[in-house]
Amino acid sequence: MPELSLPLVLAGAILVSLNAYALLGGADFGGGVWDLLASGPRRERQRALVAEAIGPIWEANHVWLILAVVLLFTCFPAAFARLSVALHIPLTLGLIGIVLRGSAFVFRAYDVQRDDVQRRWGRIFASASLVTPILLGVSVGAVATGRVPRAPEGDFVDAFVRPWLQPFPIAVGLLALALFAFLAAVYLTVEADEPALREDFRARALGAGLAAFAAAALALLLAYEGAPLVWGKLIASPWALRFHLATAAAAVAALGALWRRRWRVARVAAAVQVSLVLWGWGLAQYPYLVPPHLTLHEAAAPAATLRLVVLALAAGAVVLFPSLYYLFHVFKGRPV
Amino acid sequence: MSDLLAARSQMAVSLAFHIVFAAIGIAMPLLMVVAERRYHRTGDRAYLELAKRWAKGTAIMFAVGAVSGTILSFELGLLWPGFMEFAGPIIGMPFSLEGFAFFVEAIFLGVHLYGWNRVPPRMHLVAGVMVALGGVLSGIFVVIANAWMNTPAGFELVNGRAVNVDPLAAMANPAAFTQTLHMTLAAYAATGLGVAGIHAFLLLRDPLNAFHRRALAVALLVGAPAAALQPISGDLAGKMVARRQPAKLAAMEGQFRTERGAPLRVGGWPDVERRETRFAIEVPRMLSVLAFGDPDAVVTGLEDVPRSDWPPVPPVHLSFQVMVALGTYLALVSLWAGWLALRRRDLAAHRGLLRALALGTPMGFVAIECGWMVTEIGRQPWVVHGVIRTADAVTPMPGLVVPFLLFTLLYLGLAAAVVWLLRRQILESPREPEPGAAPVGVPQGA
Numbered sequence: 001m002p003e004l005s006l007p008l009v010l011a012g013a014i015l016v017s018l019n020a021y022a023l024l025g026g027a028d029f030g031g032g033v034w035d036l037l038a039s040g041p042r043r044e045r046q047r048a049l050v051a052e053a054i055g056p057i058w059e060a061n062h063v064w065l066i067l068a069v070v071l072l073f074t075c076f077p078a079a080f081a082r083l084s085v086a087l088h089i090p091l092t093l094g095l096i097g098i099v100l101r102g103s104a105f106v107f108r109a110y111d112v113q114r115d116d117v118q119r120r121w122g123r124i125f126a127s128a129s130l131v132t133p134i135l136l137g138v139s140v141g142a143v144a145t146g147r148v149p150r151a152p153e154g155d156f157v158d159a160f161v162r163p164w165l166q167p168f169p170i171a172v173g174l175l176a177l178a179l180f181a182f183l184a185a186v187y188l189t190v191e192a193d194e195p196a197l198r199e200d201f202r203a204r205a206l207g208a209g210l211a212a213f214a215a216a217a218l219a220l221l222l223a224y225e226g227a228p229l230v231w232g233k234l235i236a237s238p239w240a241l242r243f244h245l246a247t248a249a250a251a252v253a254a255l256g257a258l259w260r261r262r263w264r265v266a267r268v269a270a271a272v273q274v275s276l277v278l279w280g281w282g283l284a285q286y287p288y289l290v291p292p293h294l295t296l297h298e299a300a301a302p303a304a305t306l307r308l309v310v311l312a313l314a315a316g317a318v319v320l321f322p323s324l325y326y327l328f329h330v331f332k333g334r335p336v
Numbered sequence: 337m338s339d340l341l342a343a344r345s346q347m348a349v350s351l352a353f354h355i356v357f358a359a360i361g362i363a364m365p366l367l368m369v370v371a372e373r374r375y376h377r378t379g380d381r382a383y384l385e386l387a388k389r390w391a392k393g394t395a396i397m398f399a400v401g402a403v404s405g406t407i408l409s410f411e412l413g414l415l416w417p418g419f420m421e422f423a424g425p426i427i428g429m430p431f432s433l434e435g436f437a438f439f440v441e442a443i444f445l446g447v448h449l450y451g452w453n454r455v456p457p458r459m460h461l462v463a464g465v466m467v468a469l470g471g472v473l474s475g476i477f478v479v480i481a482n483a484w485m486n487t488p489a490g491f492e493l494v495n496g497r498a499v500n501v502d503p504l505a506a507m508a509n510p511a512a513f514t515q516t517l518h519m520t521l522a523a524y525a526a527t528g529l530g531v532a533g534i535h536a537f538l539l540l541r542d543p544l545n546a547f548h549r550r551a552l553a554v555a556l557l558v559g560a561p562a563a564a565l566q567p568i569s570g571d572l573a574g575k576m577v578a579r580r581q582p583a584k585l586a587a588m589e590g591q592f593r594t595e596r597g598a599p600l601r602v603g604g605w606p607d608v609e610r611r612e613t614r615f616a617i618e619v620p621r622m623l624s625v626l627a628f629g630d631p632d633a634v635v636t637g638l639e640d641v642p643r644s645d646w647p648p649v650p651p652v653h654l655s656f657q658v659m660v661a662l663g664t665y666l667a668l669v670s671l672w673a674g675w676l677a678l679r680r681r682d683l684a685a686h687r688g689l690l691r692a693l694a695l696g697t698p699m700g701f702v703a704i705e706c707g708w709m710v711t712e713i714g715r716q717p718w719v720v721h722g723v724i725r726t727a728d729a730v731t732p733m734p735g736l737v738v739p740f741l742l743f744t745l746l747y748l749g750l751a752a753a754v755v756w757l758l759r760r761q762i763l764e765s766p767r768e769p770e771p772g773a774a775p776v777g778v779p780q781g782a
Contacts, residue, residue, distance in 0.1 A: 067439075
């Protein structure tokens with residue numbers, strides 16, 4: 001196990017933020033995917049359930065991404081700068097997706113309740129929800145490839161397109177999409193208040209779960225060529241086998257619980273599964289923040305900054321967690 | 337268009353867009369909370385109606401503010417990686433704190449918007465207060481970071497690298513207090529008087545409407561004191577610029593020559609070629625008095641600043657003149673309203689005041705845009721005053737005109753959608769809400 005140091009603690013904090021963003025914000029994107037794919041006799045009720053589920057919480061969930069970005073540029077400025085340059089294009093497109101998703105969702109809620117108007121905003125909201133996770137996943141995948149250069153080299157394509165337009169990052173993008181859709185469908189089986197709707201999302205969750213399995217297998221396969229450093233760690237590390245077993249156990253538990261209609265068990269297992277995938281990526285990259293050149297310690301800001309940020313995180317947590325608990329208690333607690 | 341100019345334009349458009357929503361996101365929750373509190377105290381349903389409508393408006397503005405703010409947090413790196421690599425460790429701290437303030441805002445806005453029938457009335461009001469607090473704090477933290485770009489502190493520069501970094505000293509930079517005060521008051525003044533202006537306009541057409549009368553009262557309560565105090569904070573901010581950024585002050589005032597007992601130039605056009613400001617009304621010695629509190633103080637002119645360190649003079653001077661003119665108008669109208677209120681006159685029936693308020697509706701926001709241009713363009717050619725030039729911080733990515741155009745289109749689309757939605761909200765104002773009006777429902781589609 002690596003020695004506990006300030007950069008490691010803060011990298012951990014960033015990963016915790018990304019984890020929360022994946023479980024919460026990711027599921028909001030997944031909800032948009034199910035809005036897009038709503039079908040059958042209960043199409044409108046599916047859409048209404050999605051809107052009801054994400055309405056009160058999506059903005060709070062979105063802040064986890066901001067927190068991760070802010071922590072990255074405060075604590076690891078060199079990594080932030082390097083990634084912003086090499087991944088300019090997917091990040092910009094992802095941003096546009098984030099903007100369209102959020103604003104179209106709110107505009108739909110407050111515009112006239114006429115079908116054509118609602119459909120127009122709904123389509124923007126839903127398609128942006130589909131595209132954005134892929135772009136975010138591509139960006140993460142590109143980091144893992146170890147092909148982000150120190151500084152732009154070669155022509156435009158070499159410097160700004162090749163680092164991310166590769167099979168492996170695209171597989172990671174698809175994996176992110178499938179996992180987010182899976183999470184959303186699993187959560188919605190808990191939140192639906194009528195059996196038929198619950199069954200709709202059960203079927204969707206099972207489908208998305210299988211898609212996630214396929215995407216994960218594809219990503220692992222492509223990692224051999226596409227992200228050799230991460231691949232090596234995921235295969236050869238002393239923790240690798242236990243880790244894969246745990247992830248597989250969570251995945252099987254989630255699908256099994258869905259099959260047996262144990263909705264709340266499925267929700268926990270799905271969240272564990274997605275978290276393990278994310279932490280697996282983090283561990284496999286250690287000690288690199290941007291492989292193969294930039295380690296956590298090389299990229300770290302001065303200790304004075306890191307110490308203060310740790311204090312700020314501790315103080316912020318005191319405010320944040322009770323508030324978050326209250327939010328989710330009000331809107332996601334068991335009905336009285 | 338060069339890549340540097342495209343990057344600057346994209347940043348400018350992003351900030352110009354975001355600042356409007358940020359200001360409304362700071363002040364609107366306070367209006368909404370005051371209305372709700374008055375409903376609790378009086379049981380007057382018109383206040384409840386008002387609180388619900390303002391909450392809807394806040395929801396739209398906050399969402400657009402949140403997503404446009406997200407663009408900015410990424411753009412810091414996408415456009416200015418050199419700046420962030422240098423400044424991140426020094427000034428990332430307020431951004432981290434802003435993250436938590438933003439969390440508080442977003443969490444309690446969710447509770448407020450969707451919780452009308454789910455949480456007890458008192459908790460609902462508390463949630464509104466938390467949104468208002470989170471909004472103010474977010475704004476303050478972000479402006480602290482901007483103030484640092486004007487008056488950098490908390491590090492030493494050795495061979496182009498920052499050493500002895502002290503993030504707390506960076507947060508306590510000299511301009512932090514004056515800038516945060518000025519921007520916070522600006523948010524309350526612009527939003528409060530903007531809302532007051534809309535309802536004043538509607539009252540001119542529908543003088544007895546109880547809904548608009550109450551809206552006017554609450555909006556003035558928030559906007560007028562802020563607008564009346566703003567000249568004082570402006571004076572403090574100006575004195576700070578005079579001490580720390582003489583080139584910016586010279587550009588604001590069109591001061592080309594270094595001068596003892598410098599005059600205040602009202603209006604006019606700075607002719608950079610001839611190095612003089614033409615057609616201005618000059619108030620003798622007034623600039624020396626305002627900037628340094630001494631009629632004989634020496635004001636540094638641009639002639640004593642290396643030409644390569646000049647900000648673009650005409651836009652800075654012009655923006656400053658417009659900001660001061662609009663701010664003065666709003667301060668005077670606010671004082672007028674306060675005086676009438678002290679004499680227990682019915683403000684909502686005073687057609688002269690209503691006309692003056694209606695005329696001032698957009699002025700606060702125009703003043704905010706101008707003030708932002710003064711401070712940002714006035715800081716050029718530096719991104720961190722005296723430390724890093726903007727040109728040295730820009731990304732090596734070519735073809736930046738493409739994202740610039742893309743984001744400009746996106747903002748135009750968003751602006752059109754917001755105007756369309758708000759127009760509908762305002763035109764649907766209830767005519768006679770007092771007796772037994774049906775309460776508006778919780779946000780639909782939710």
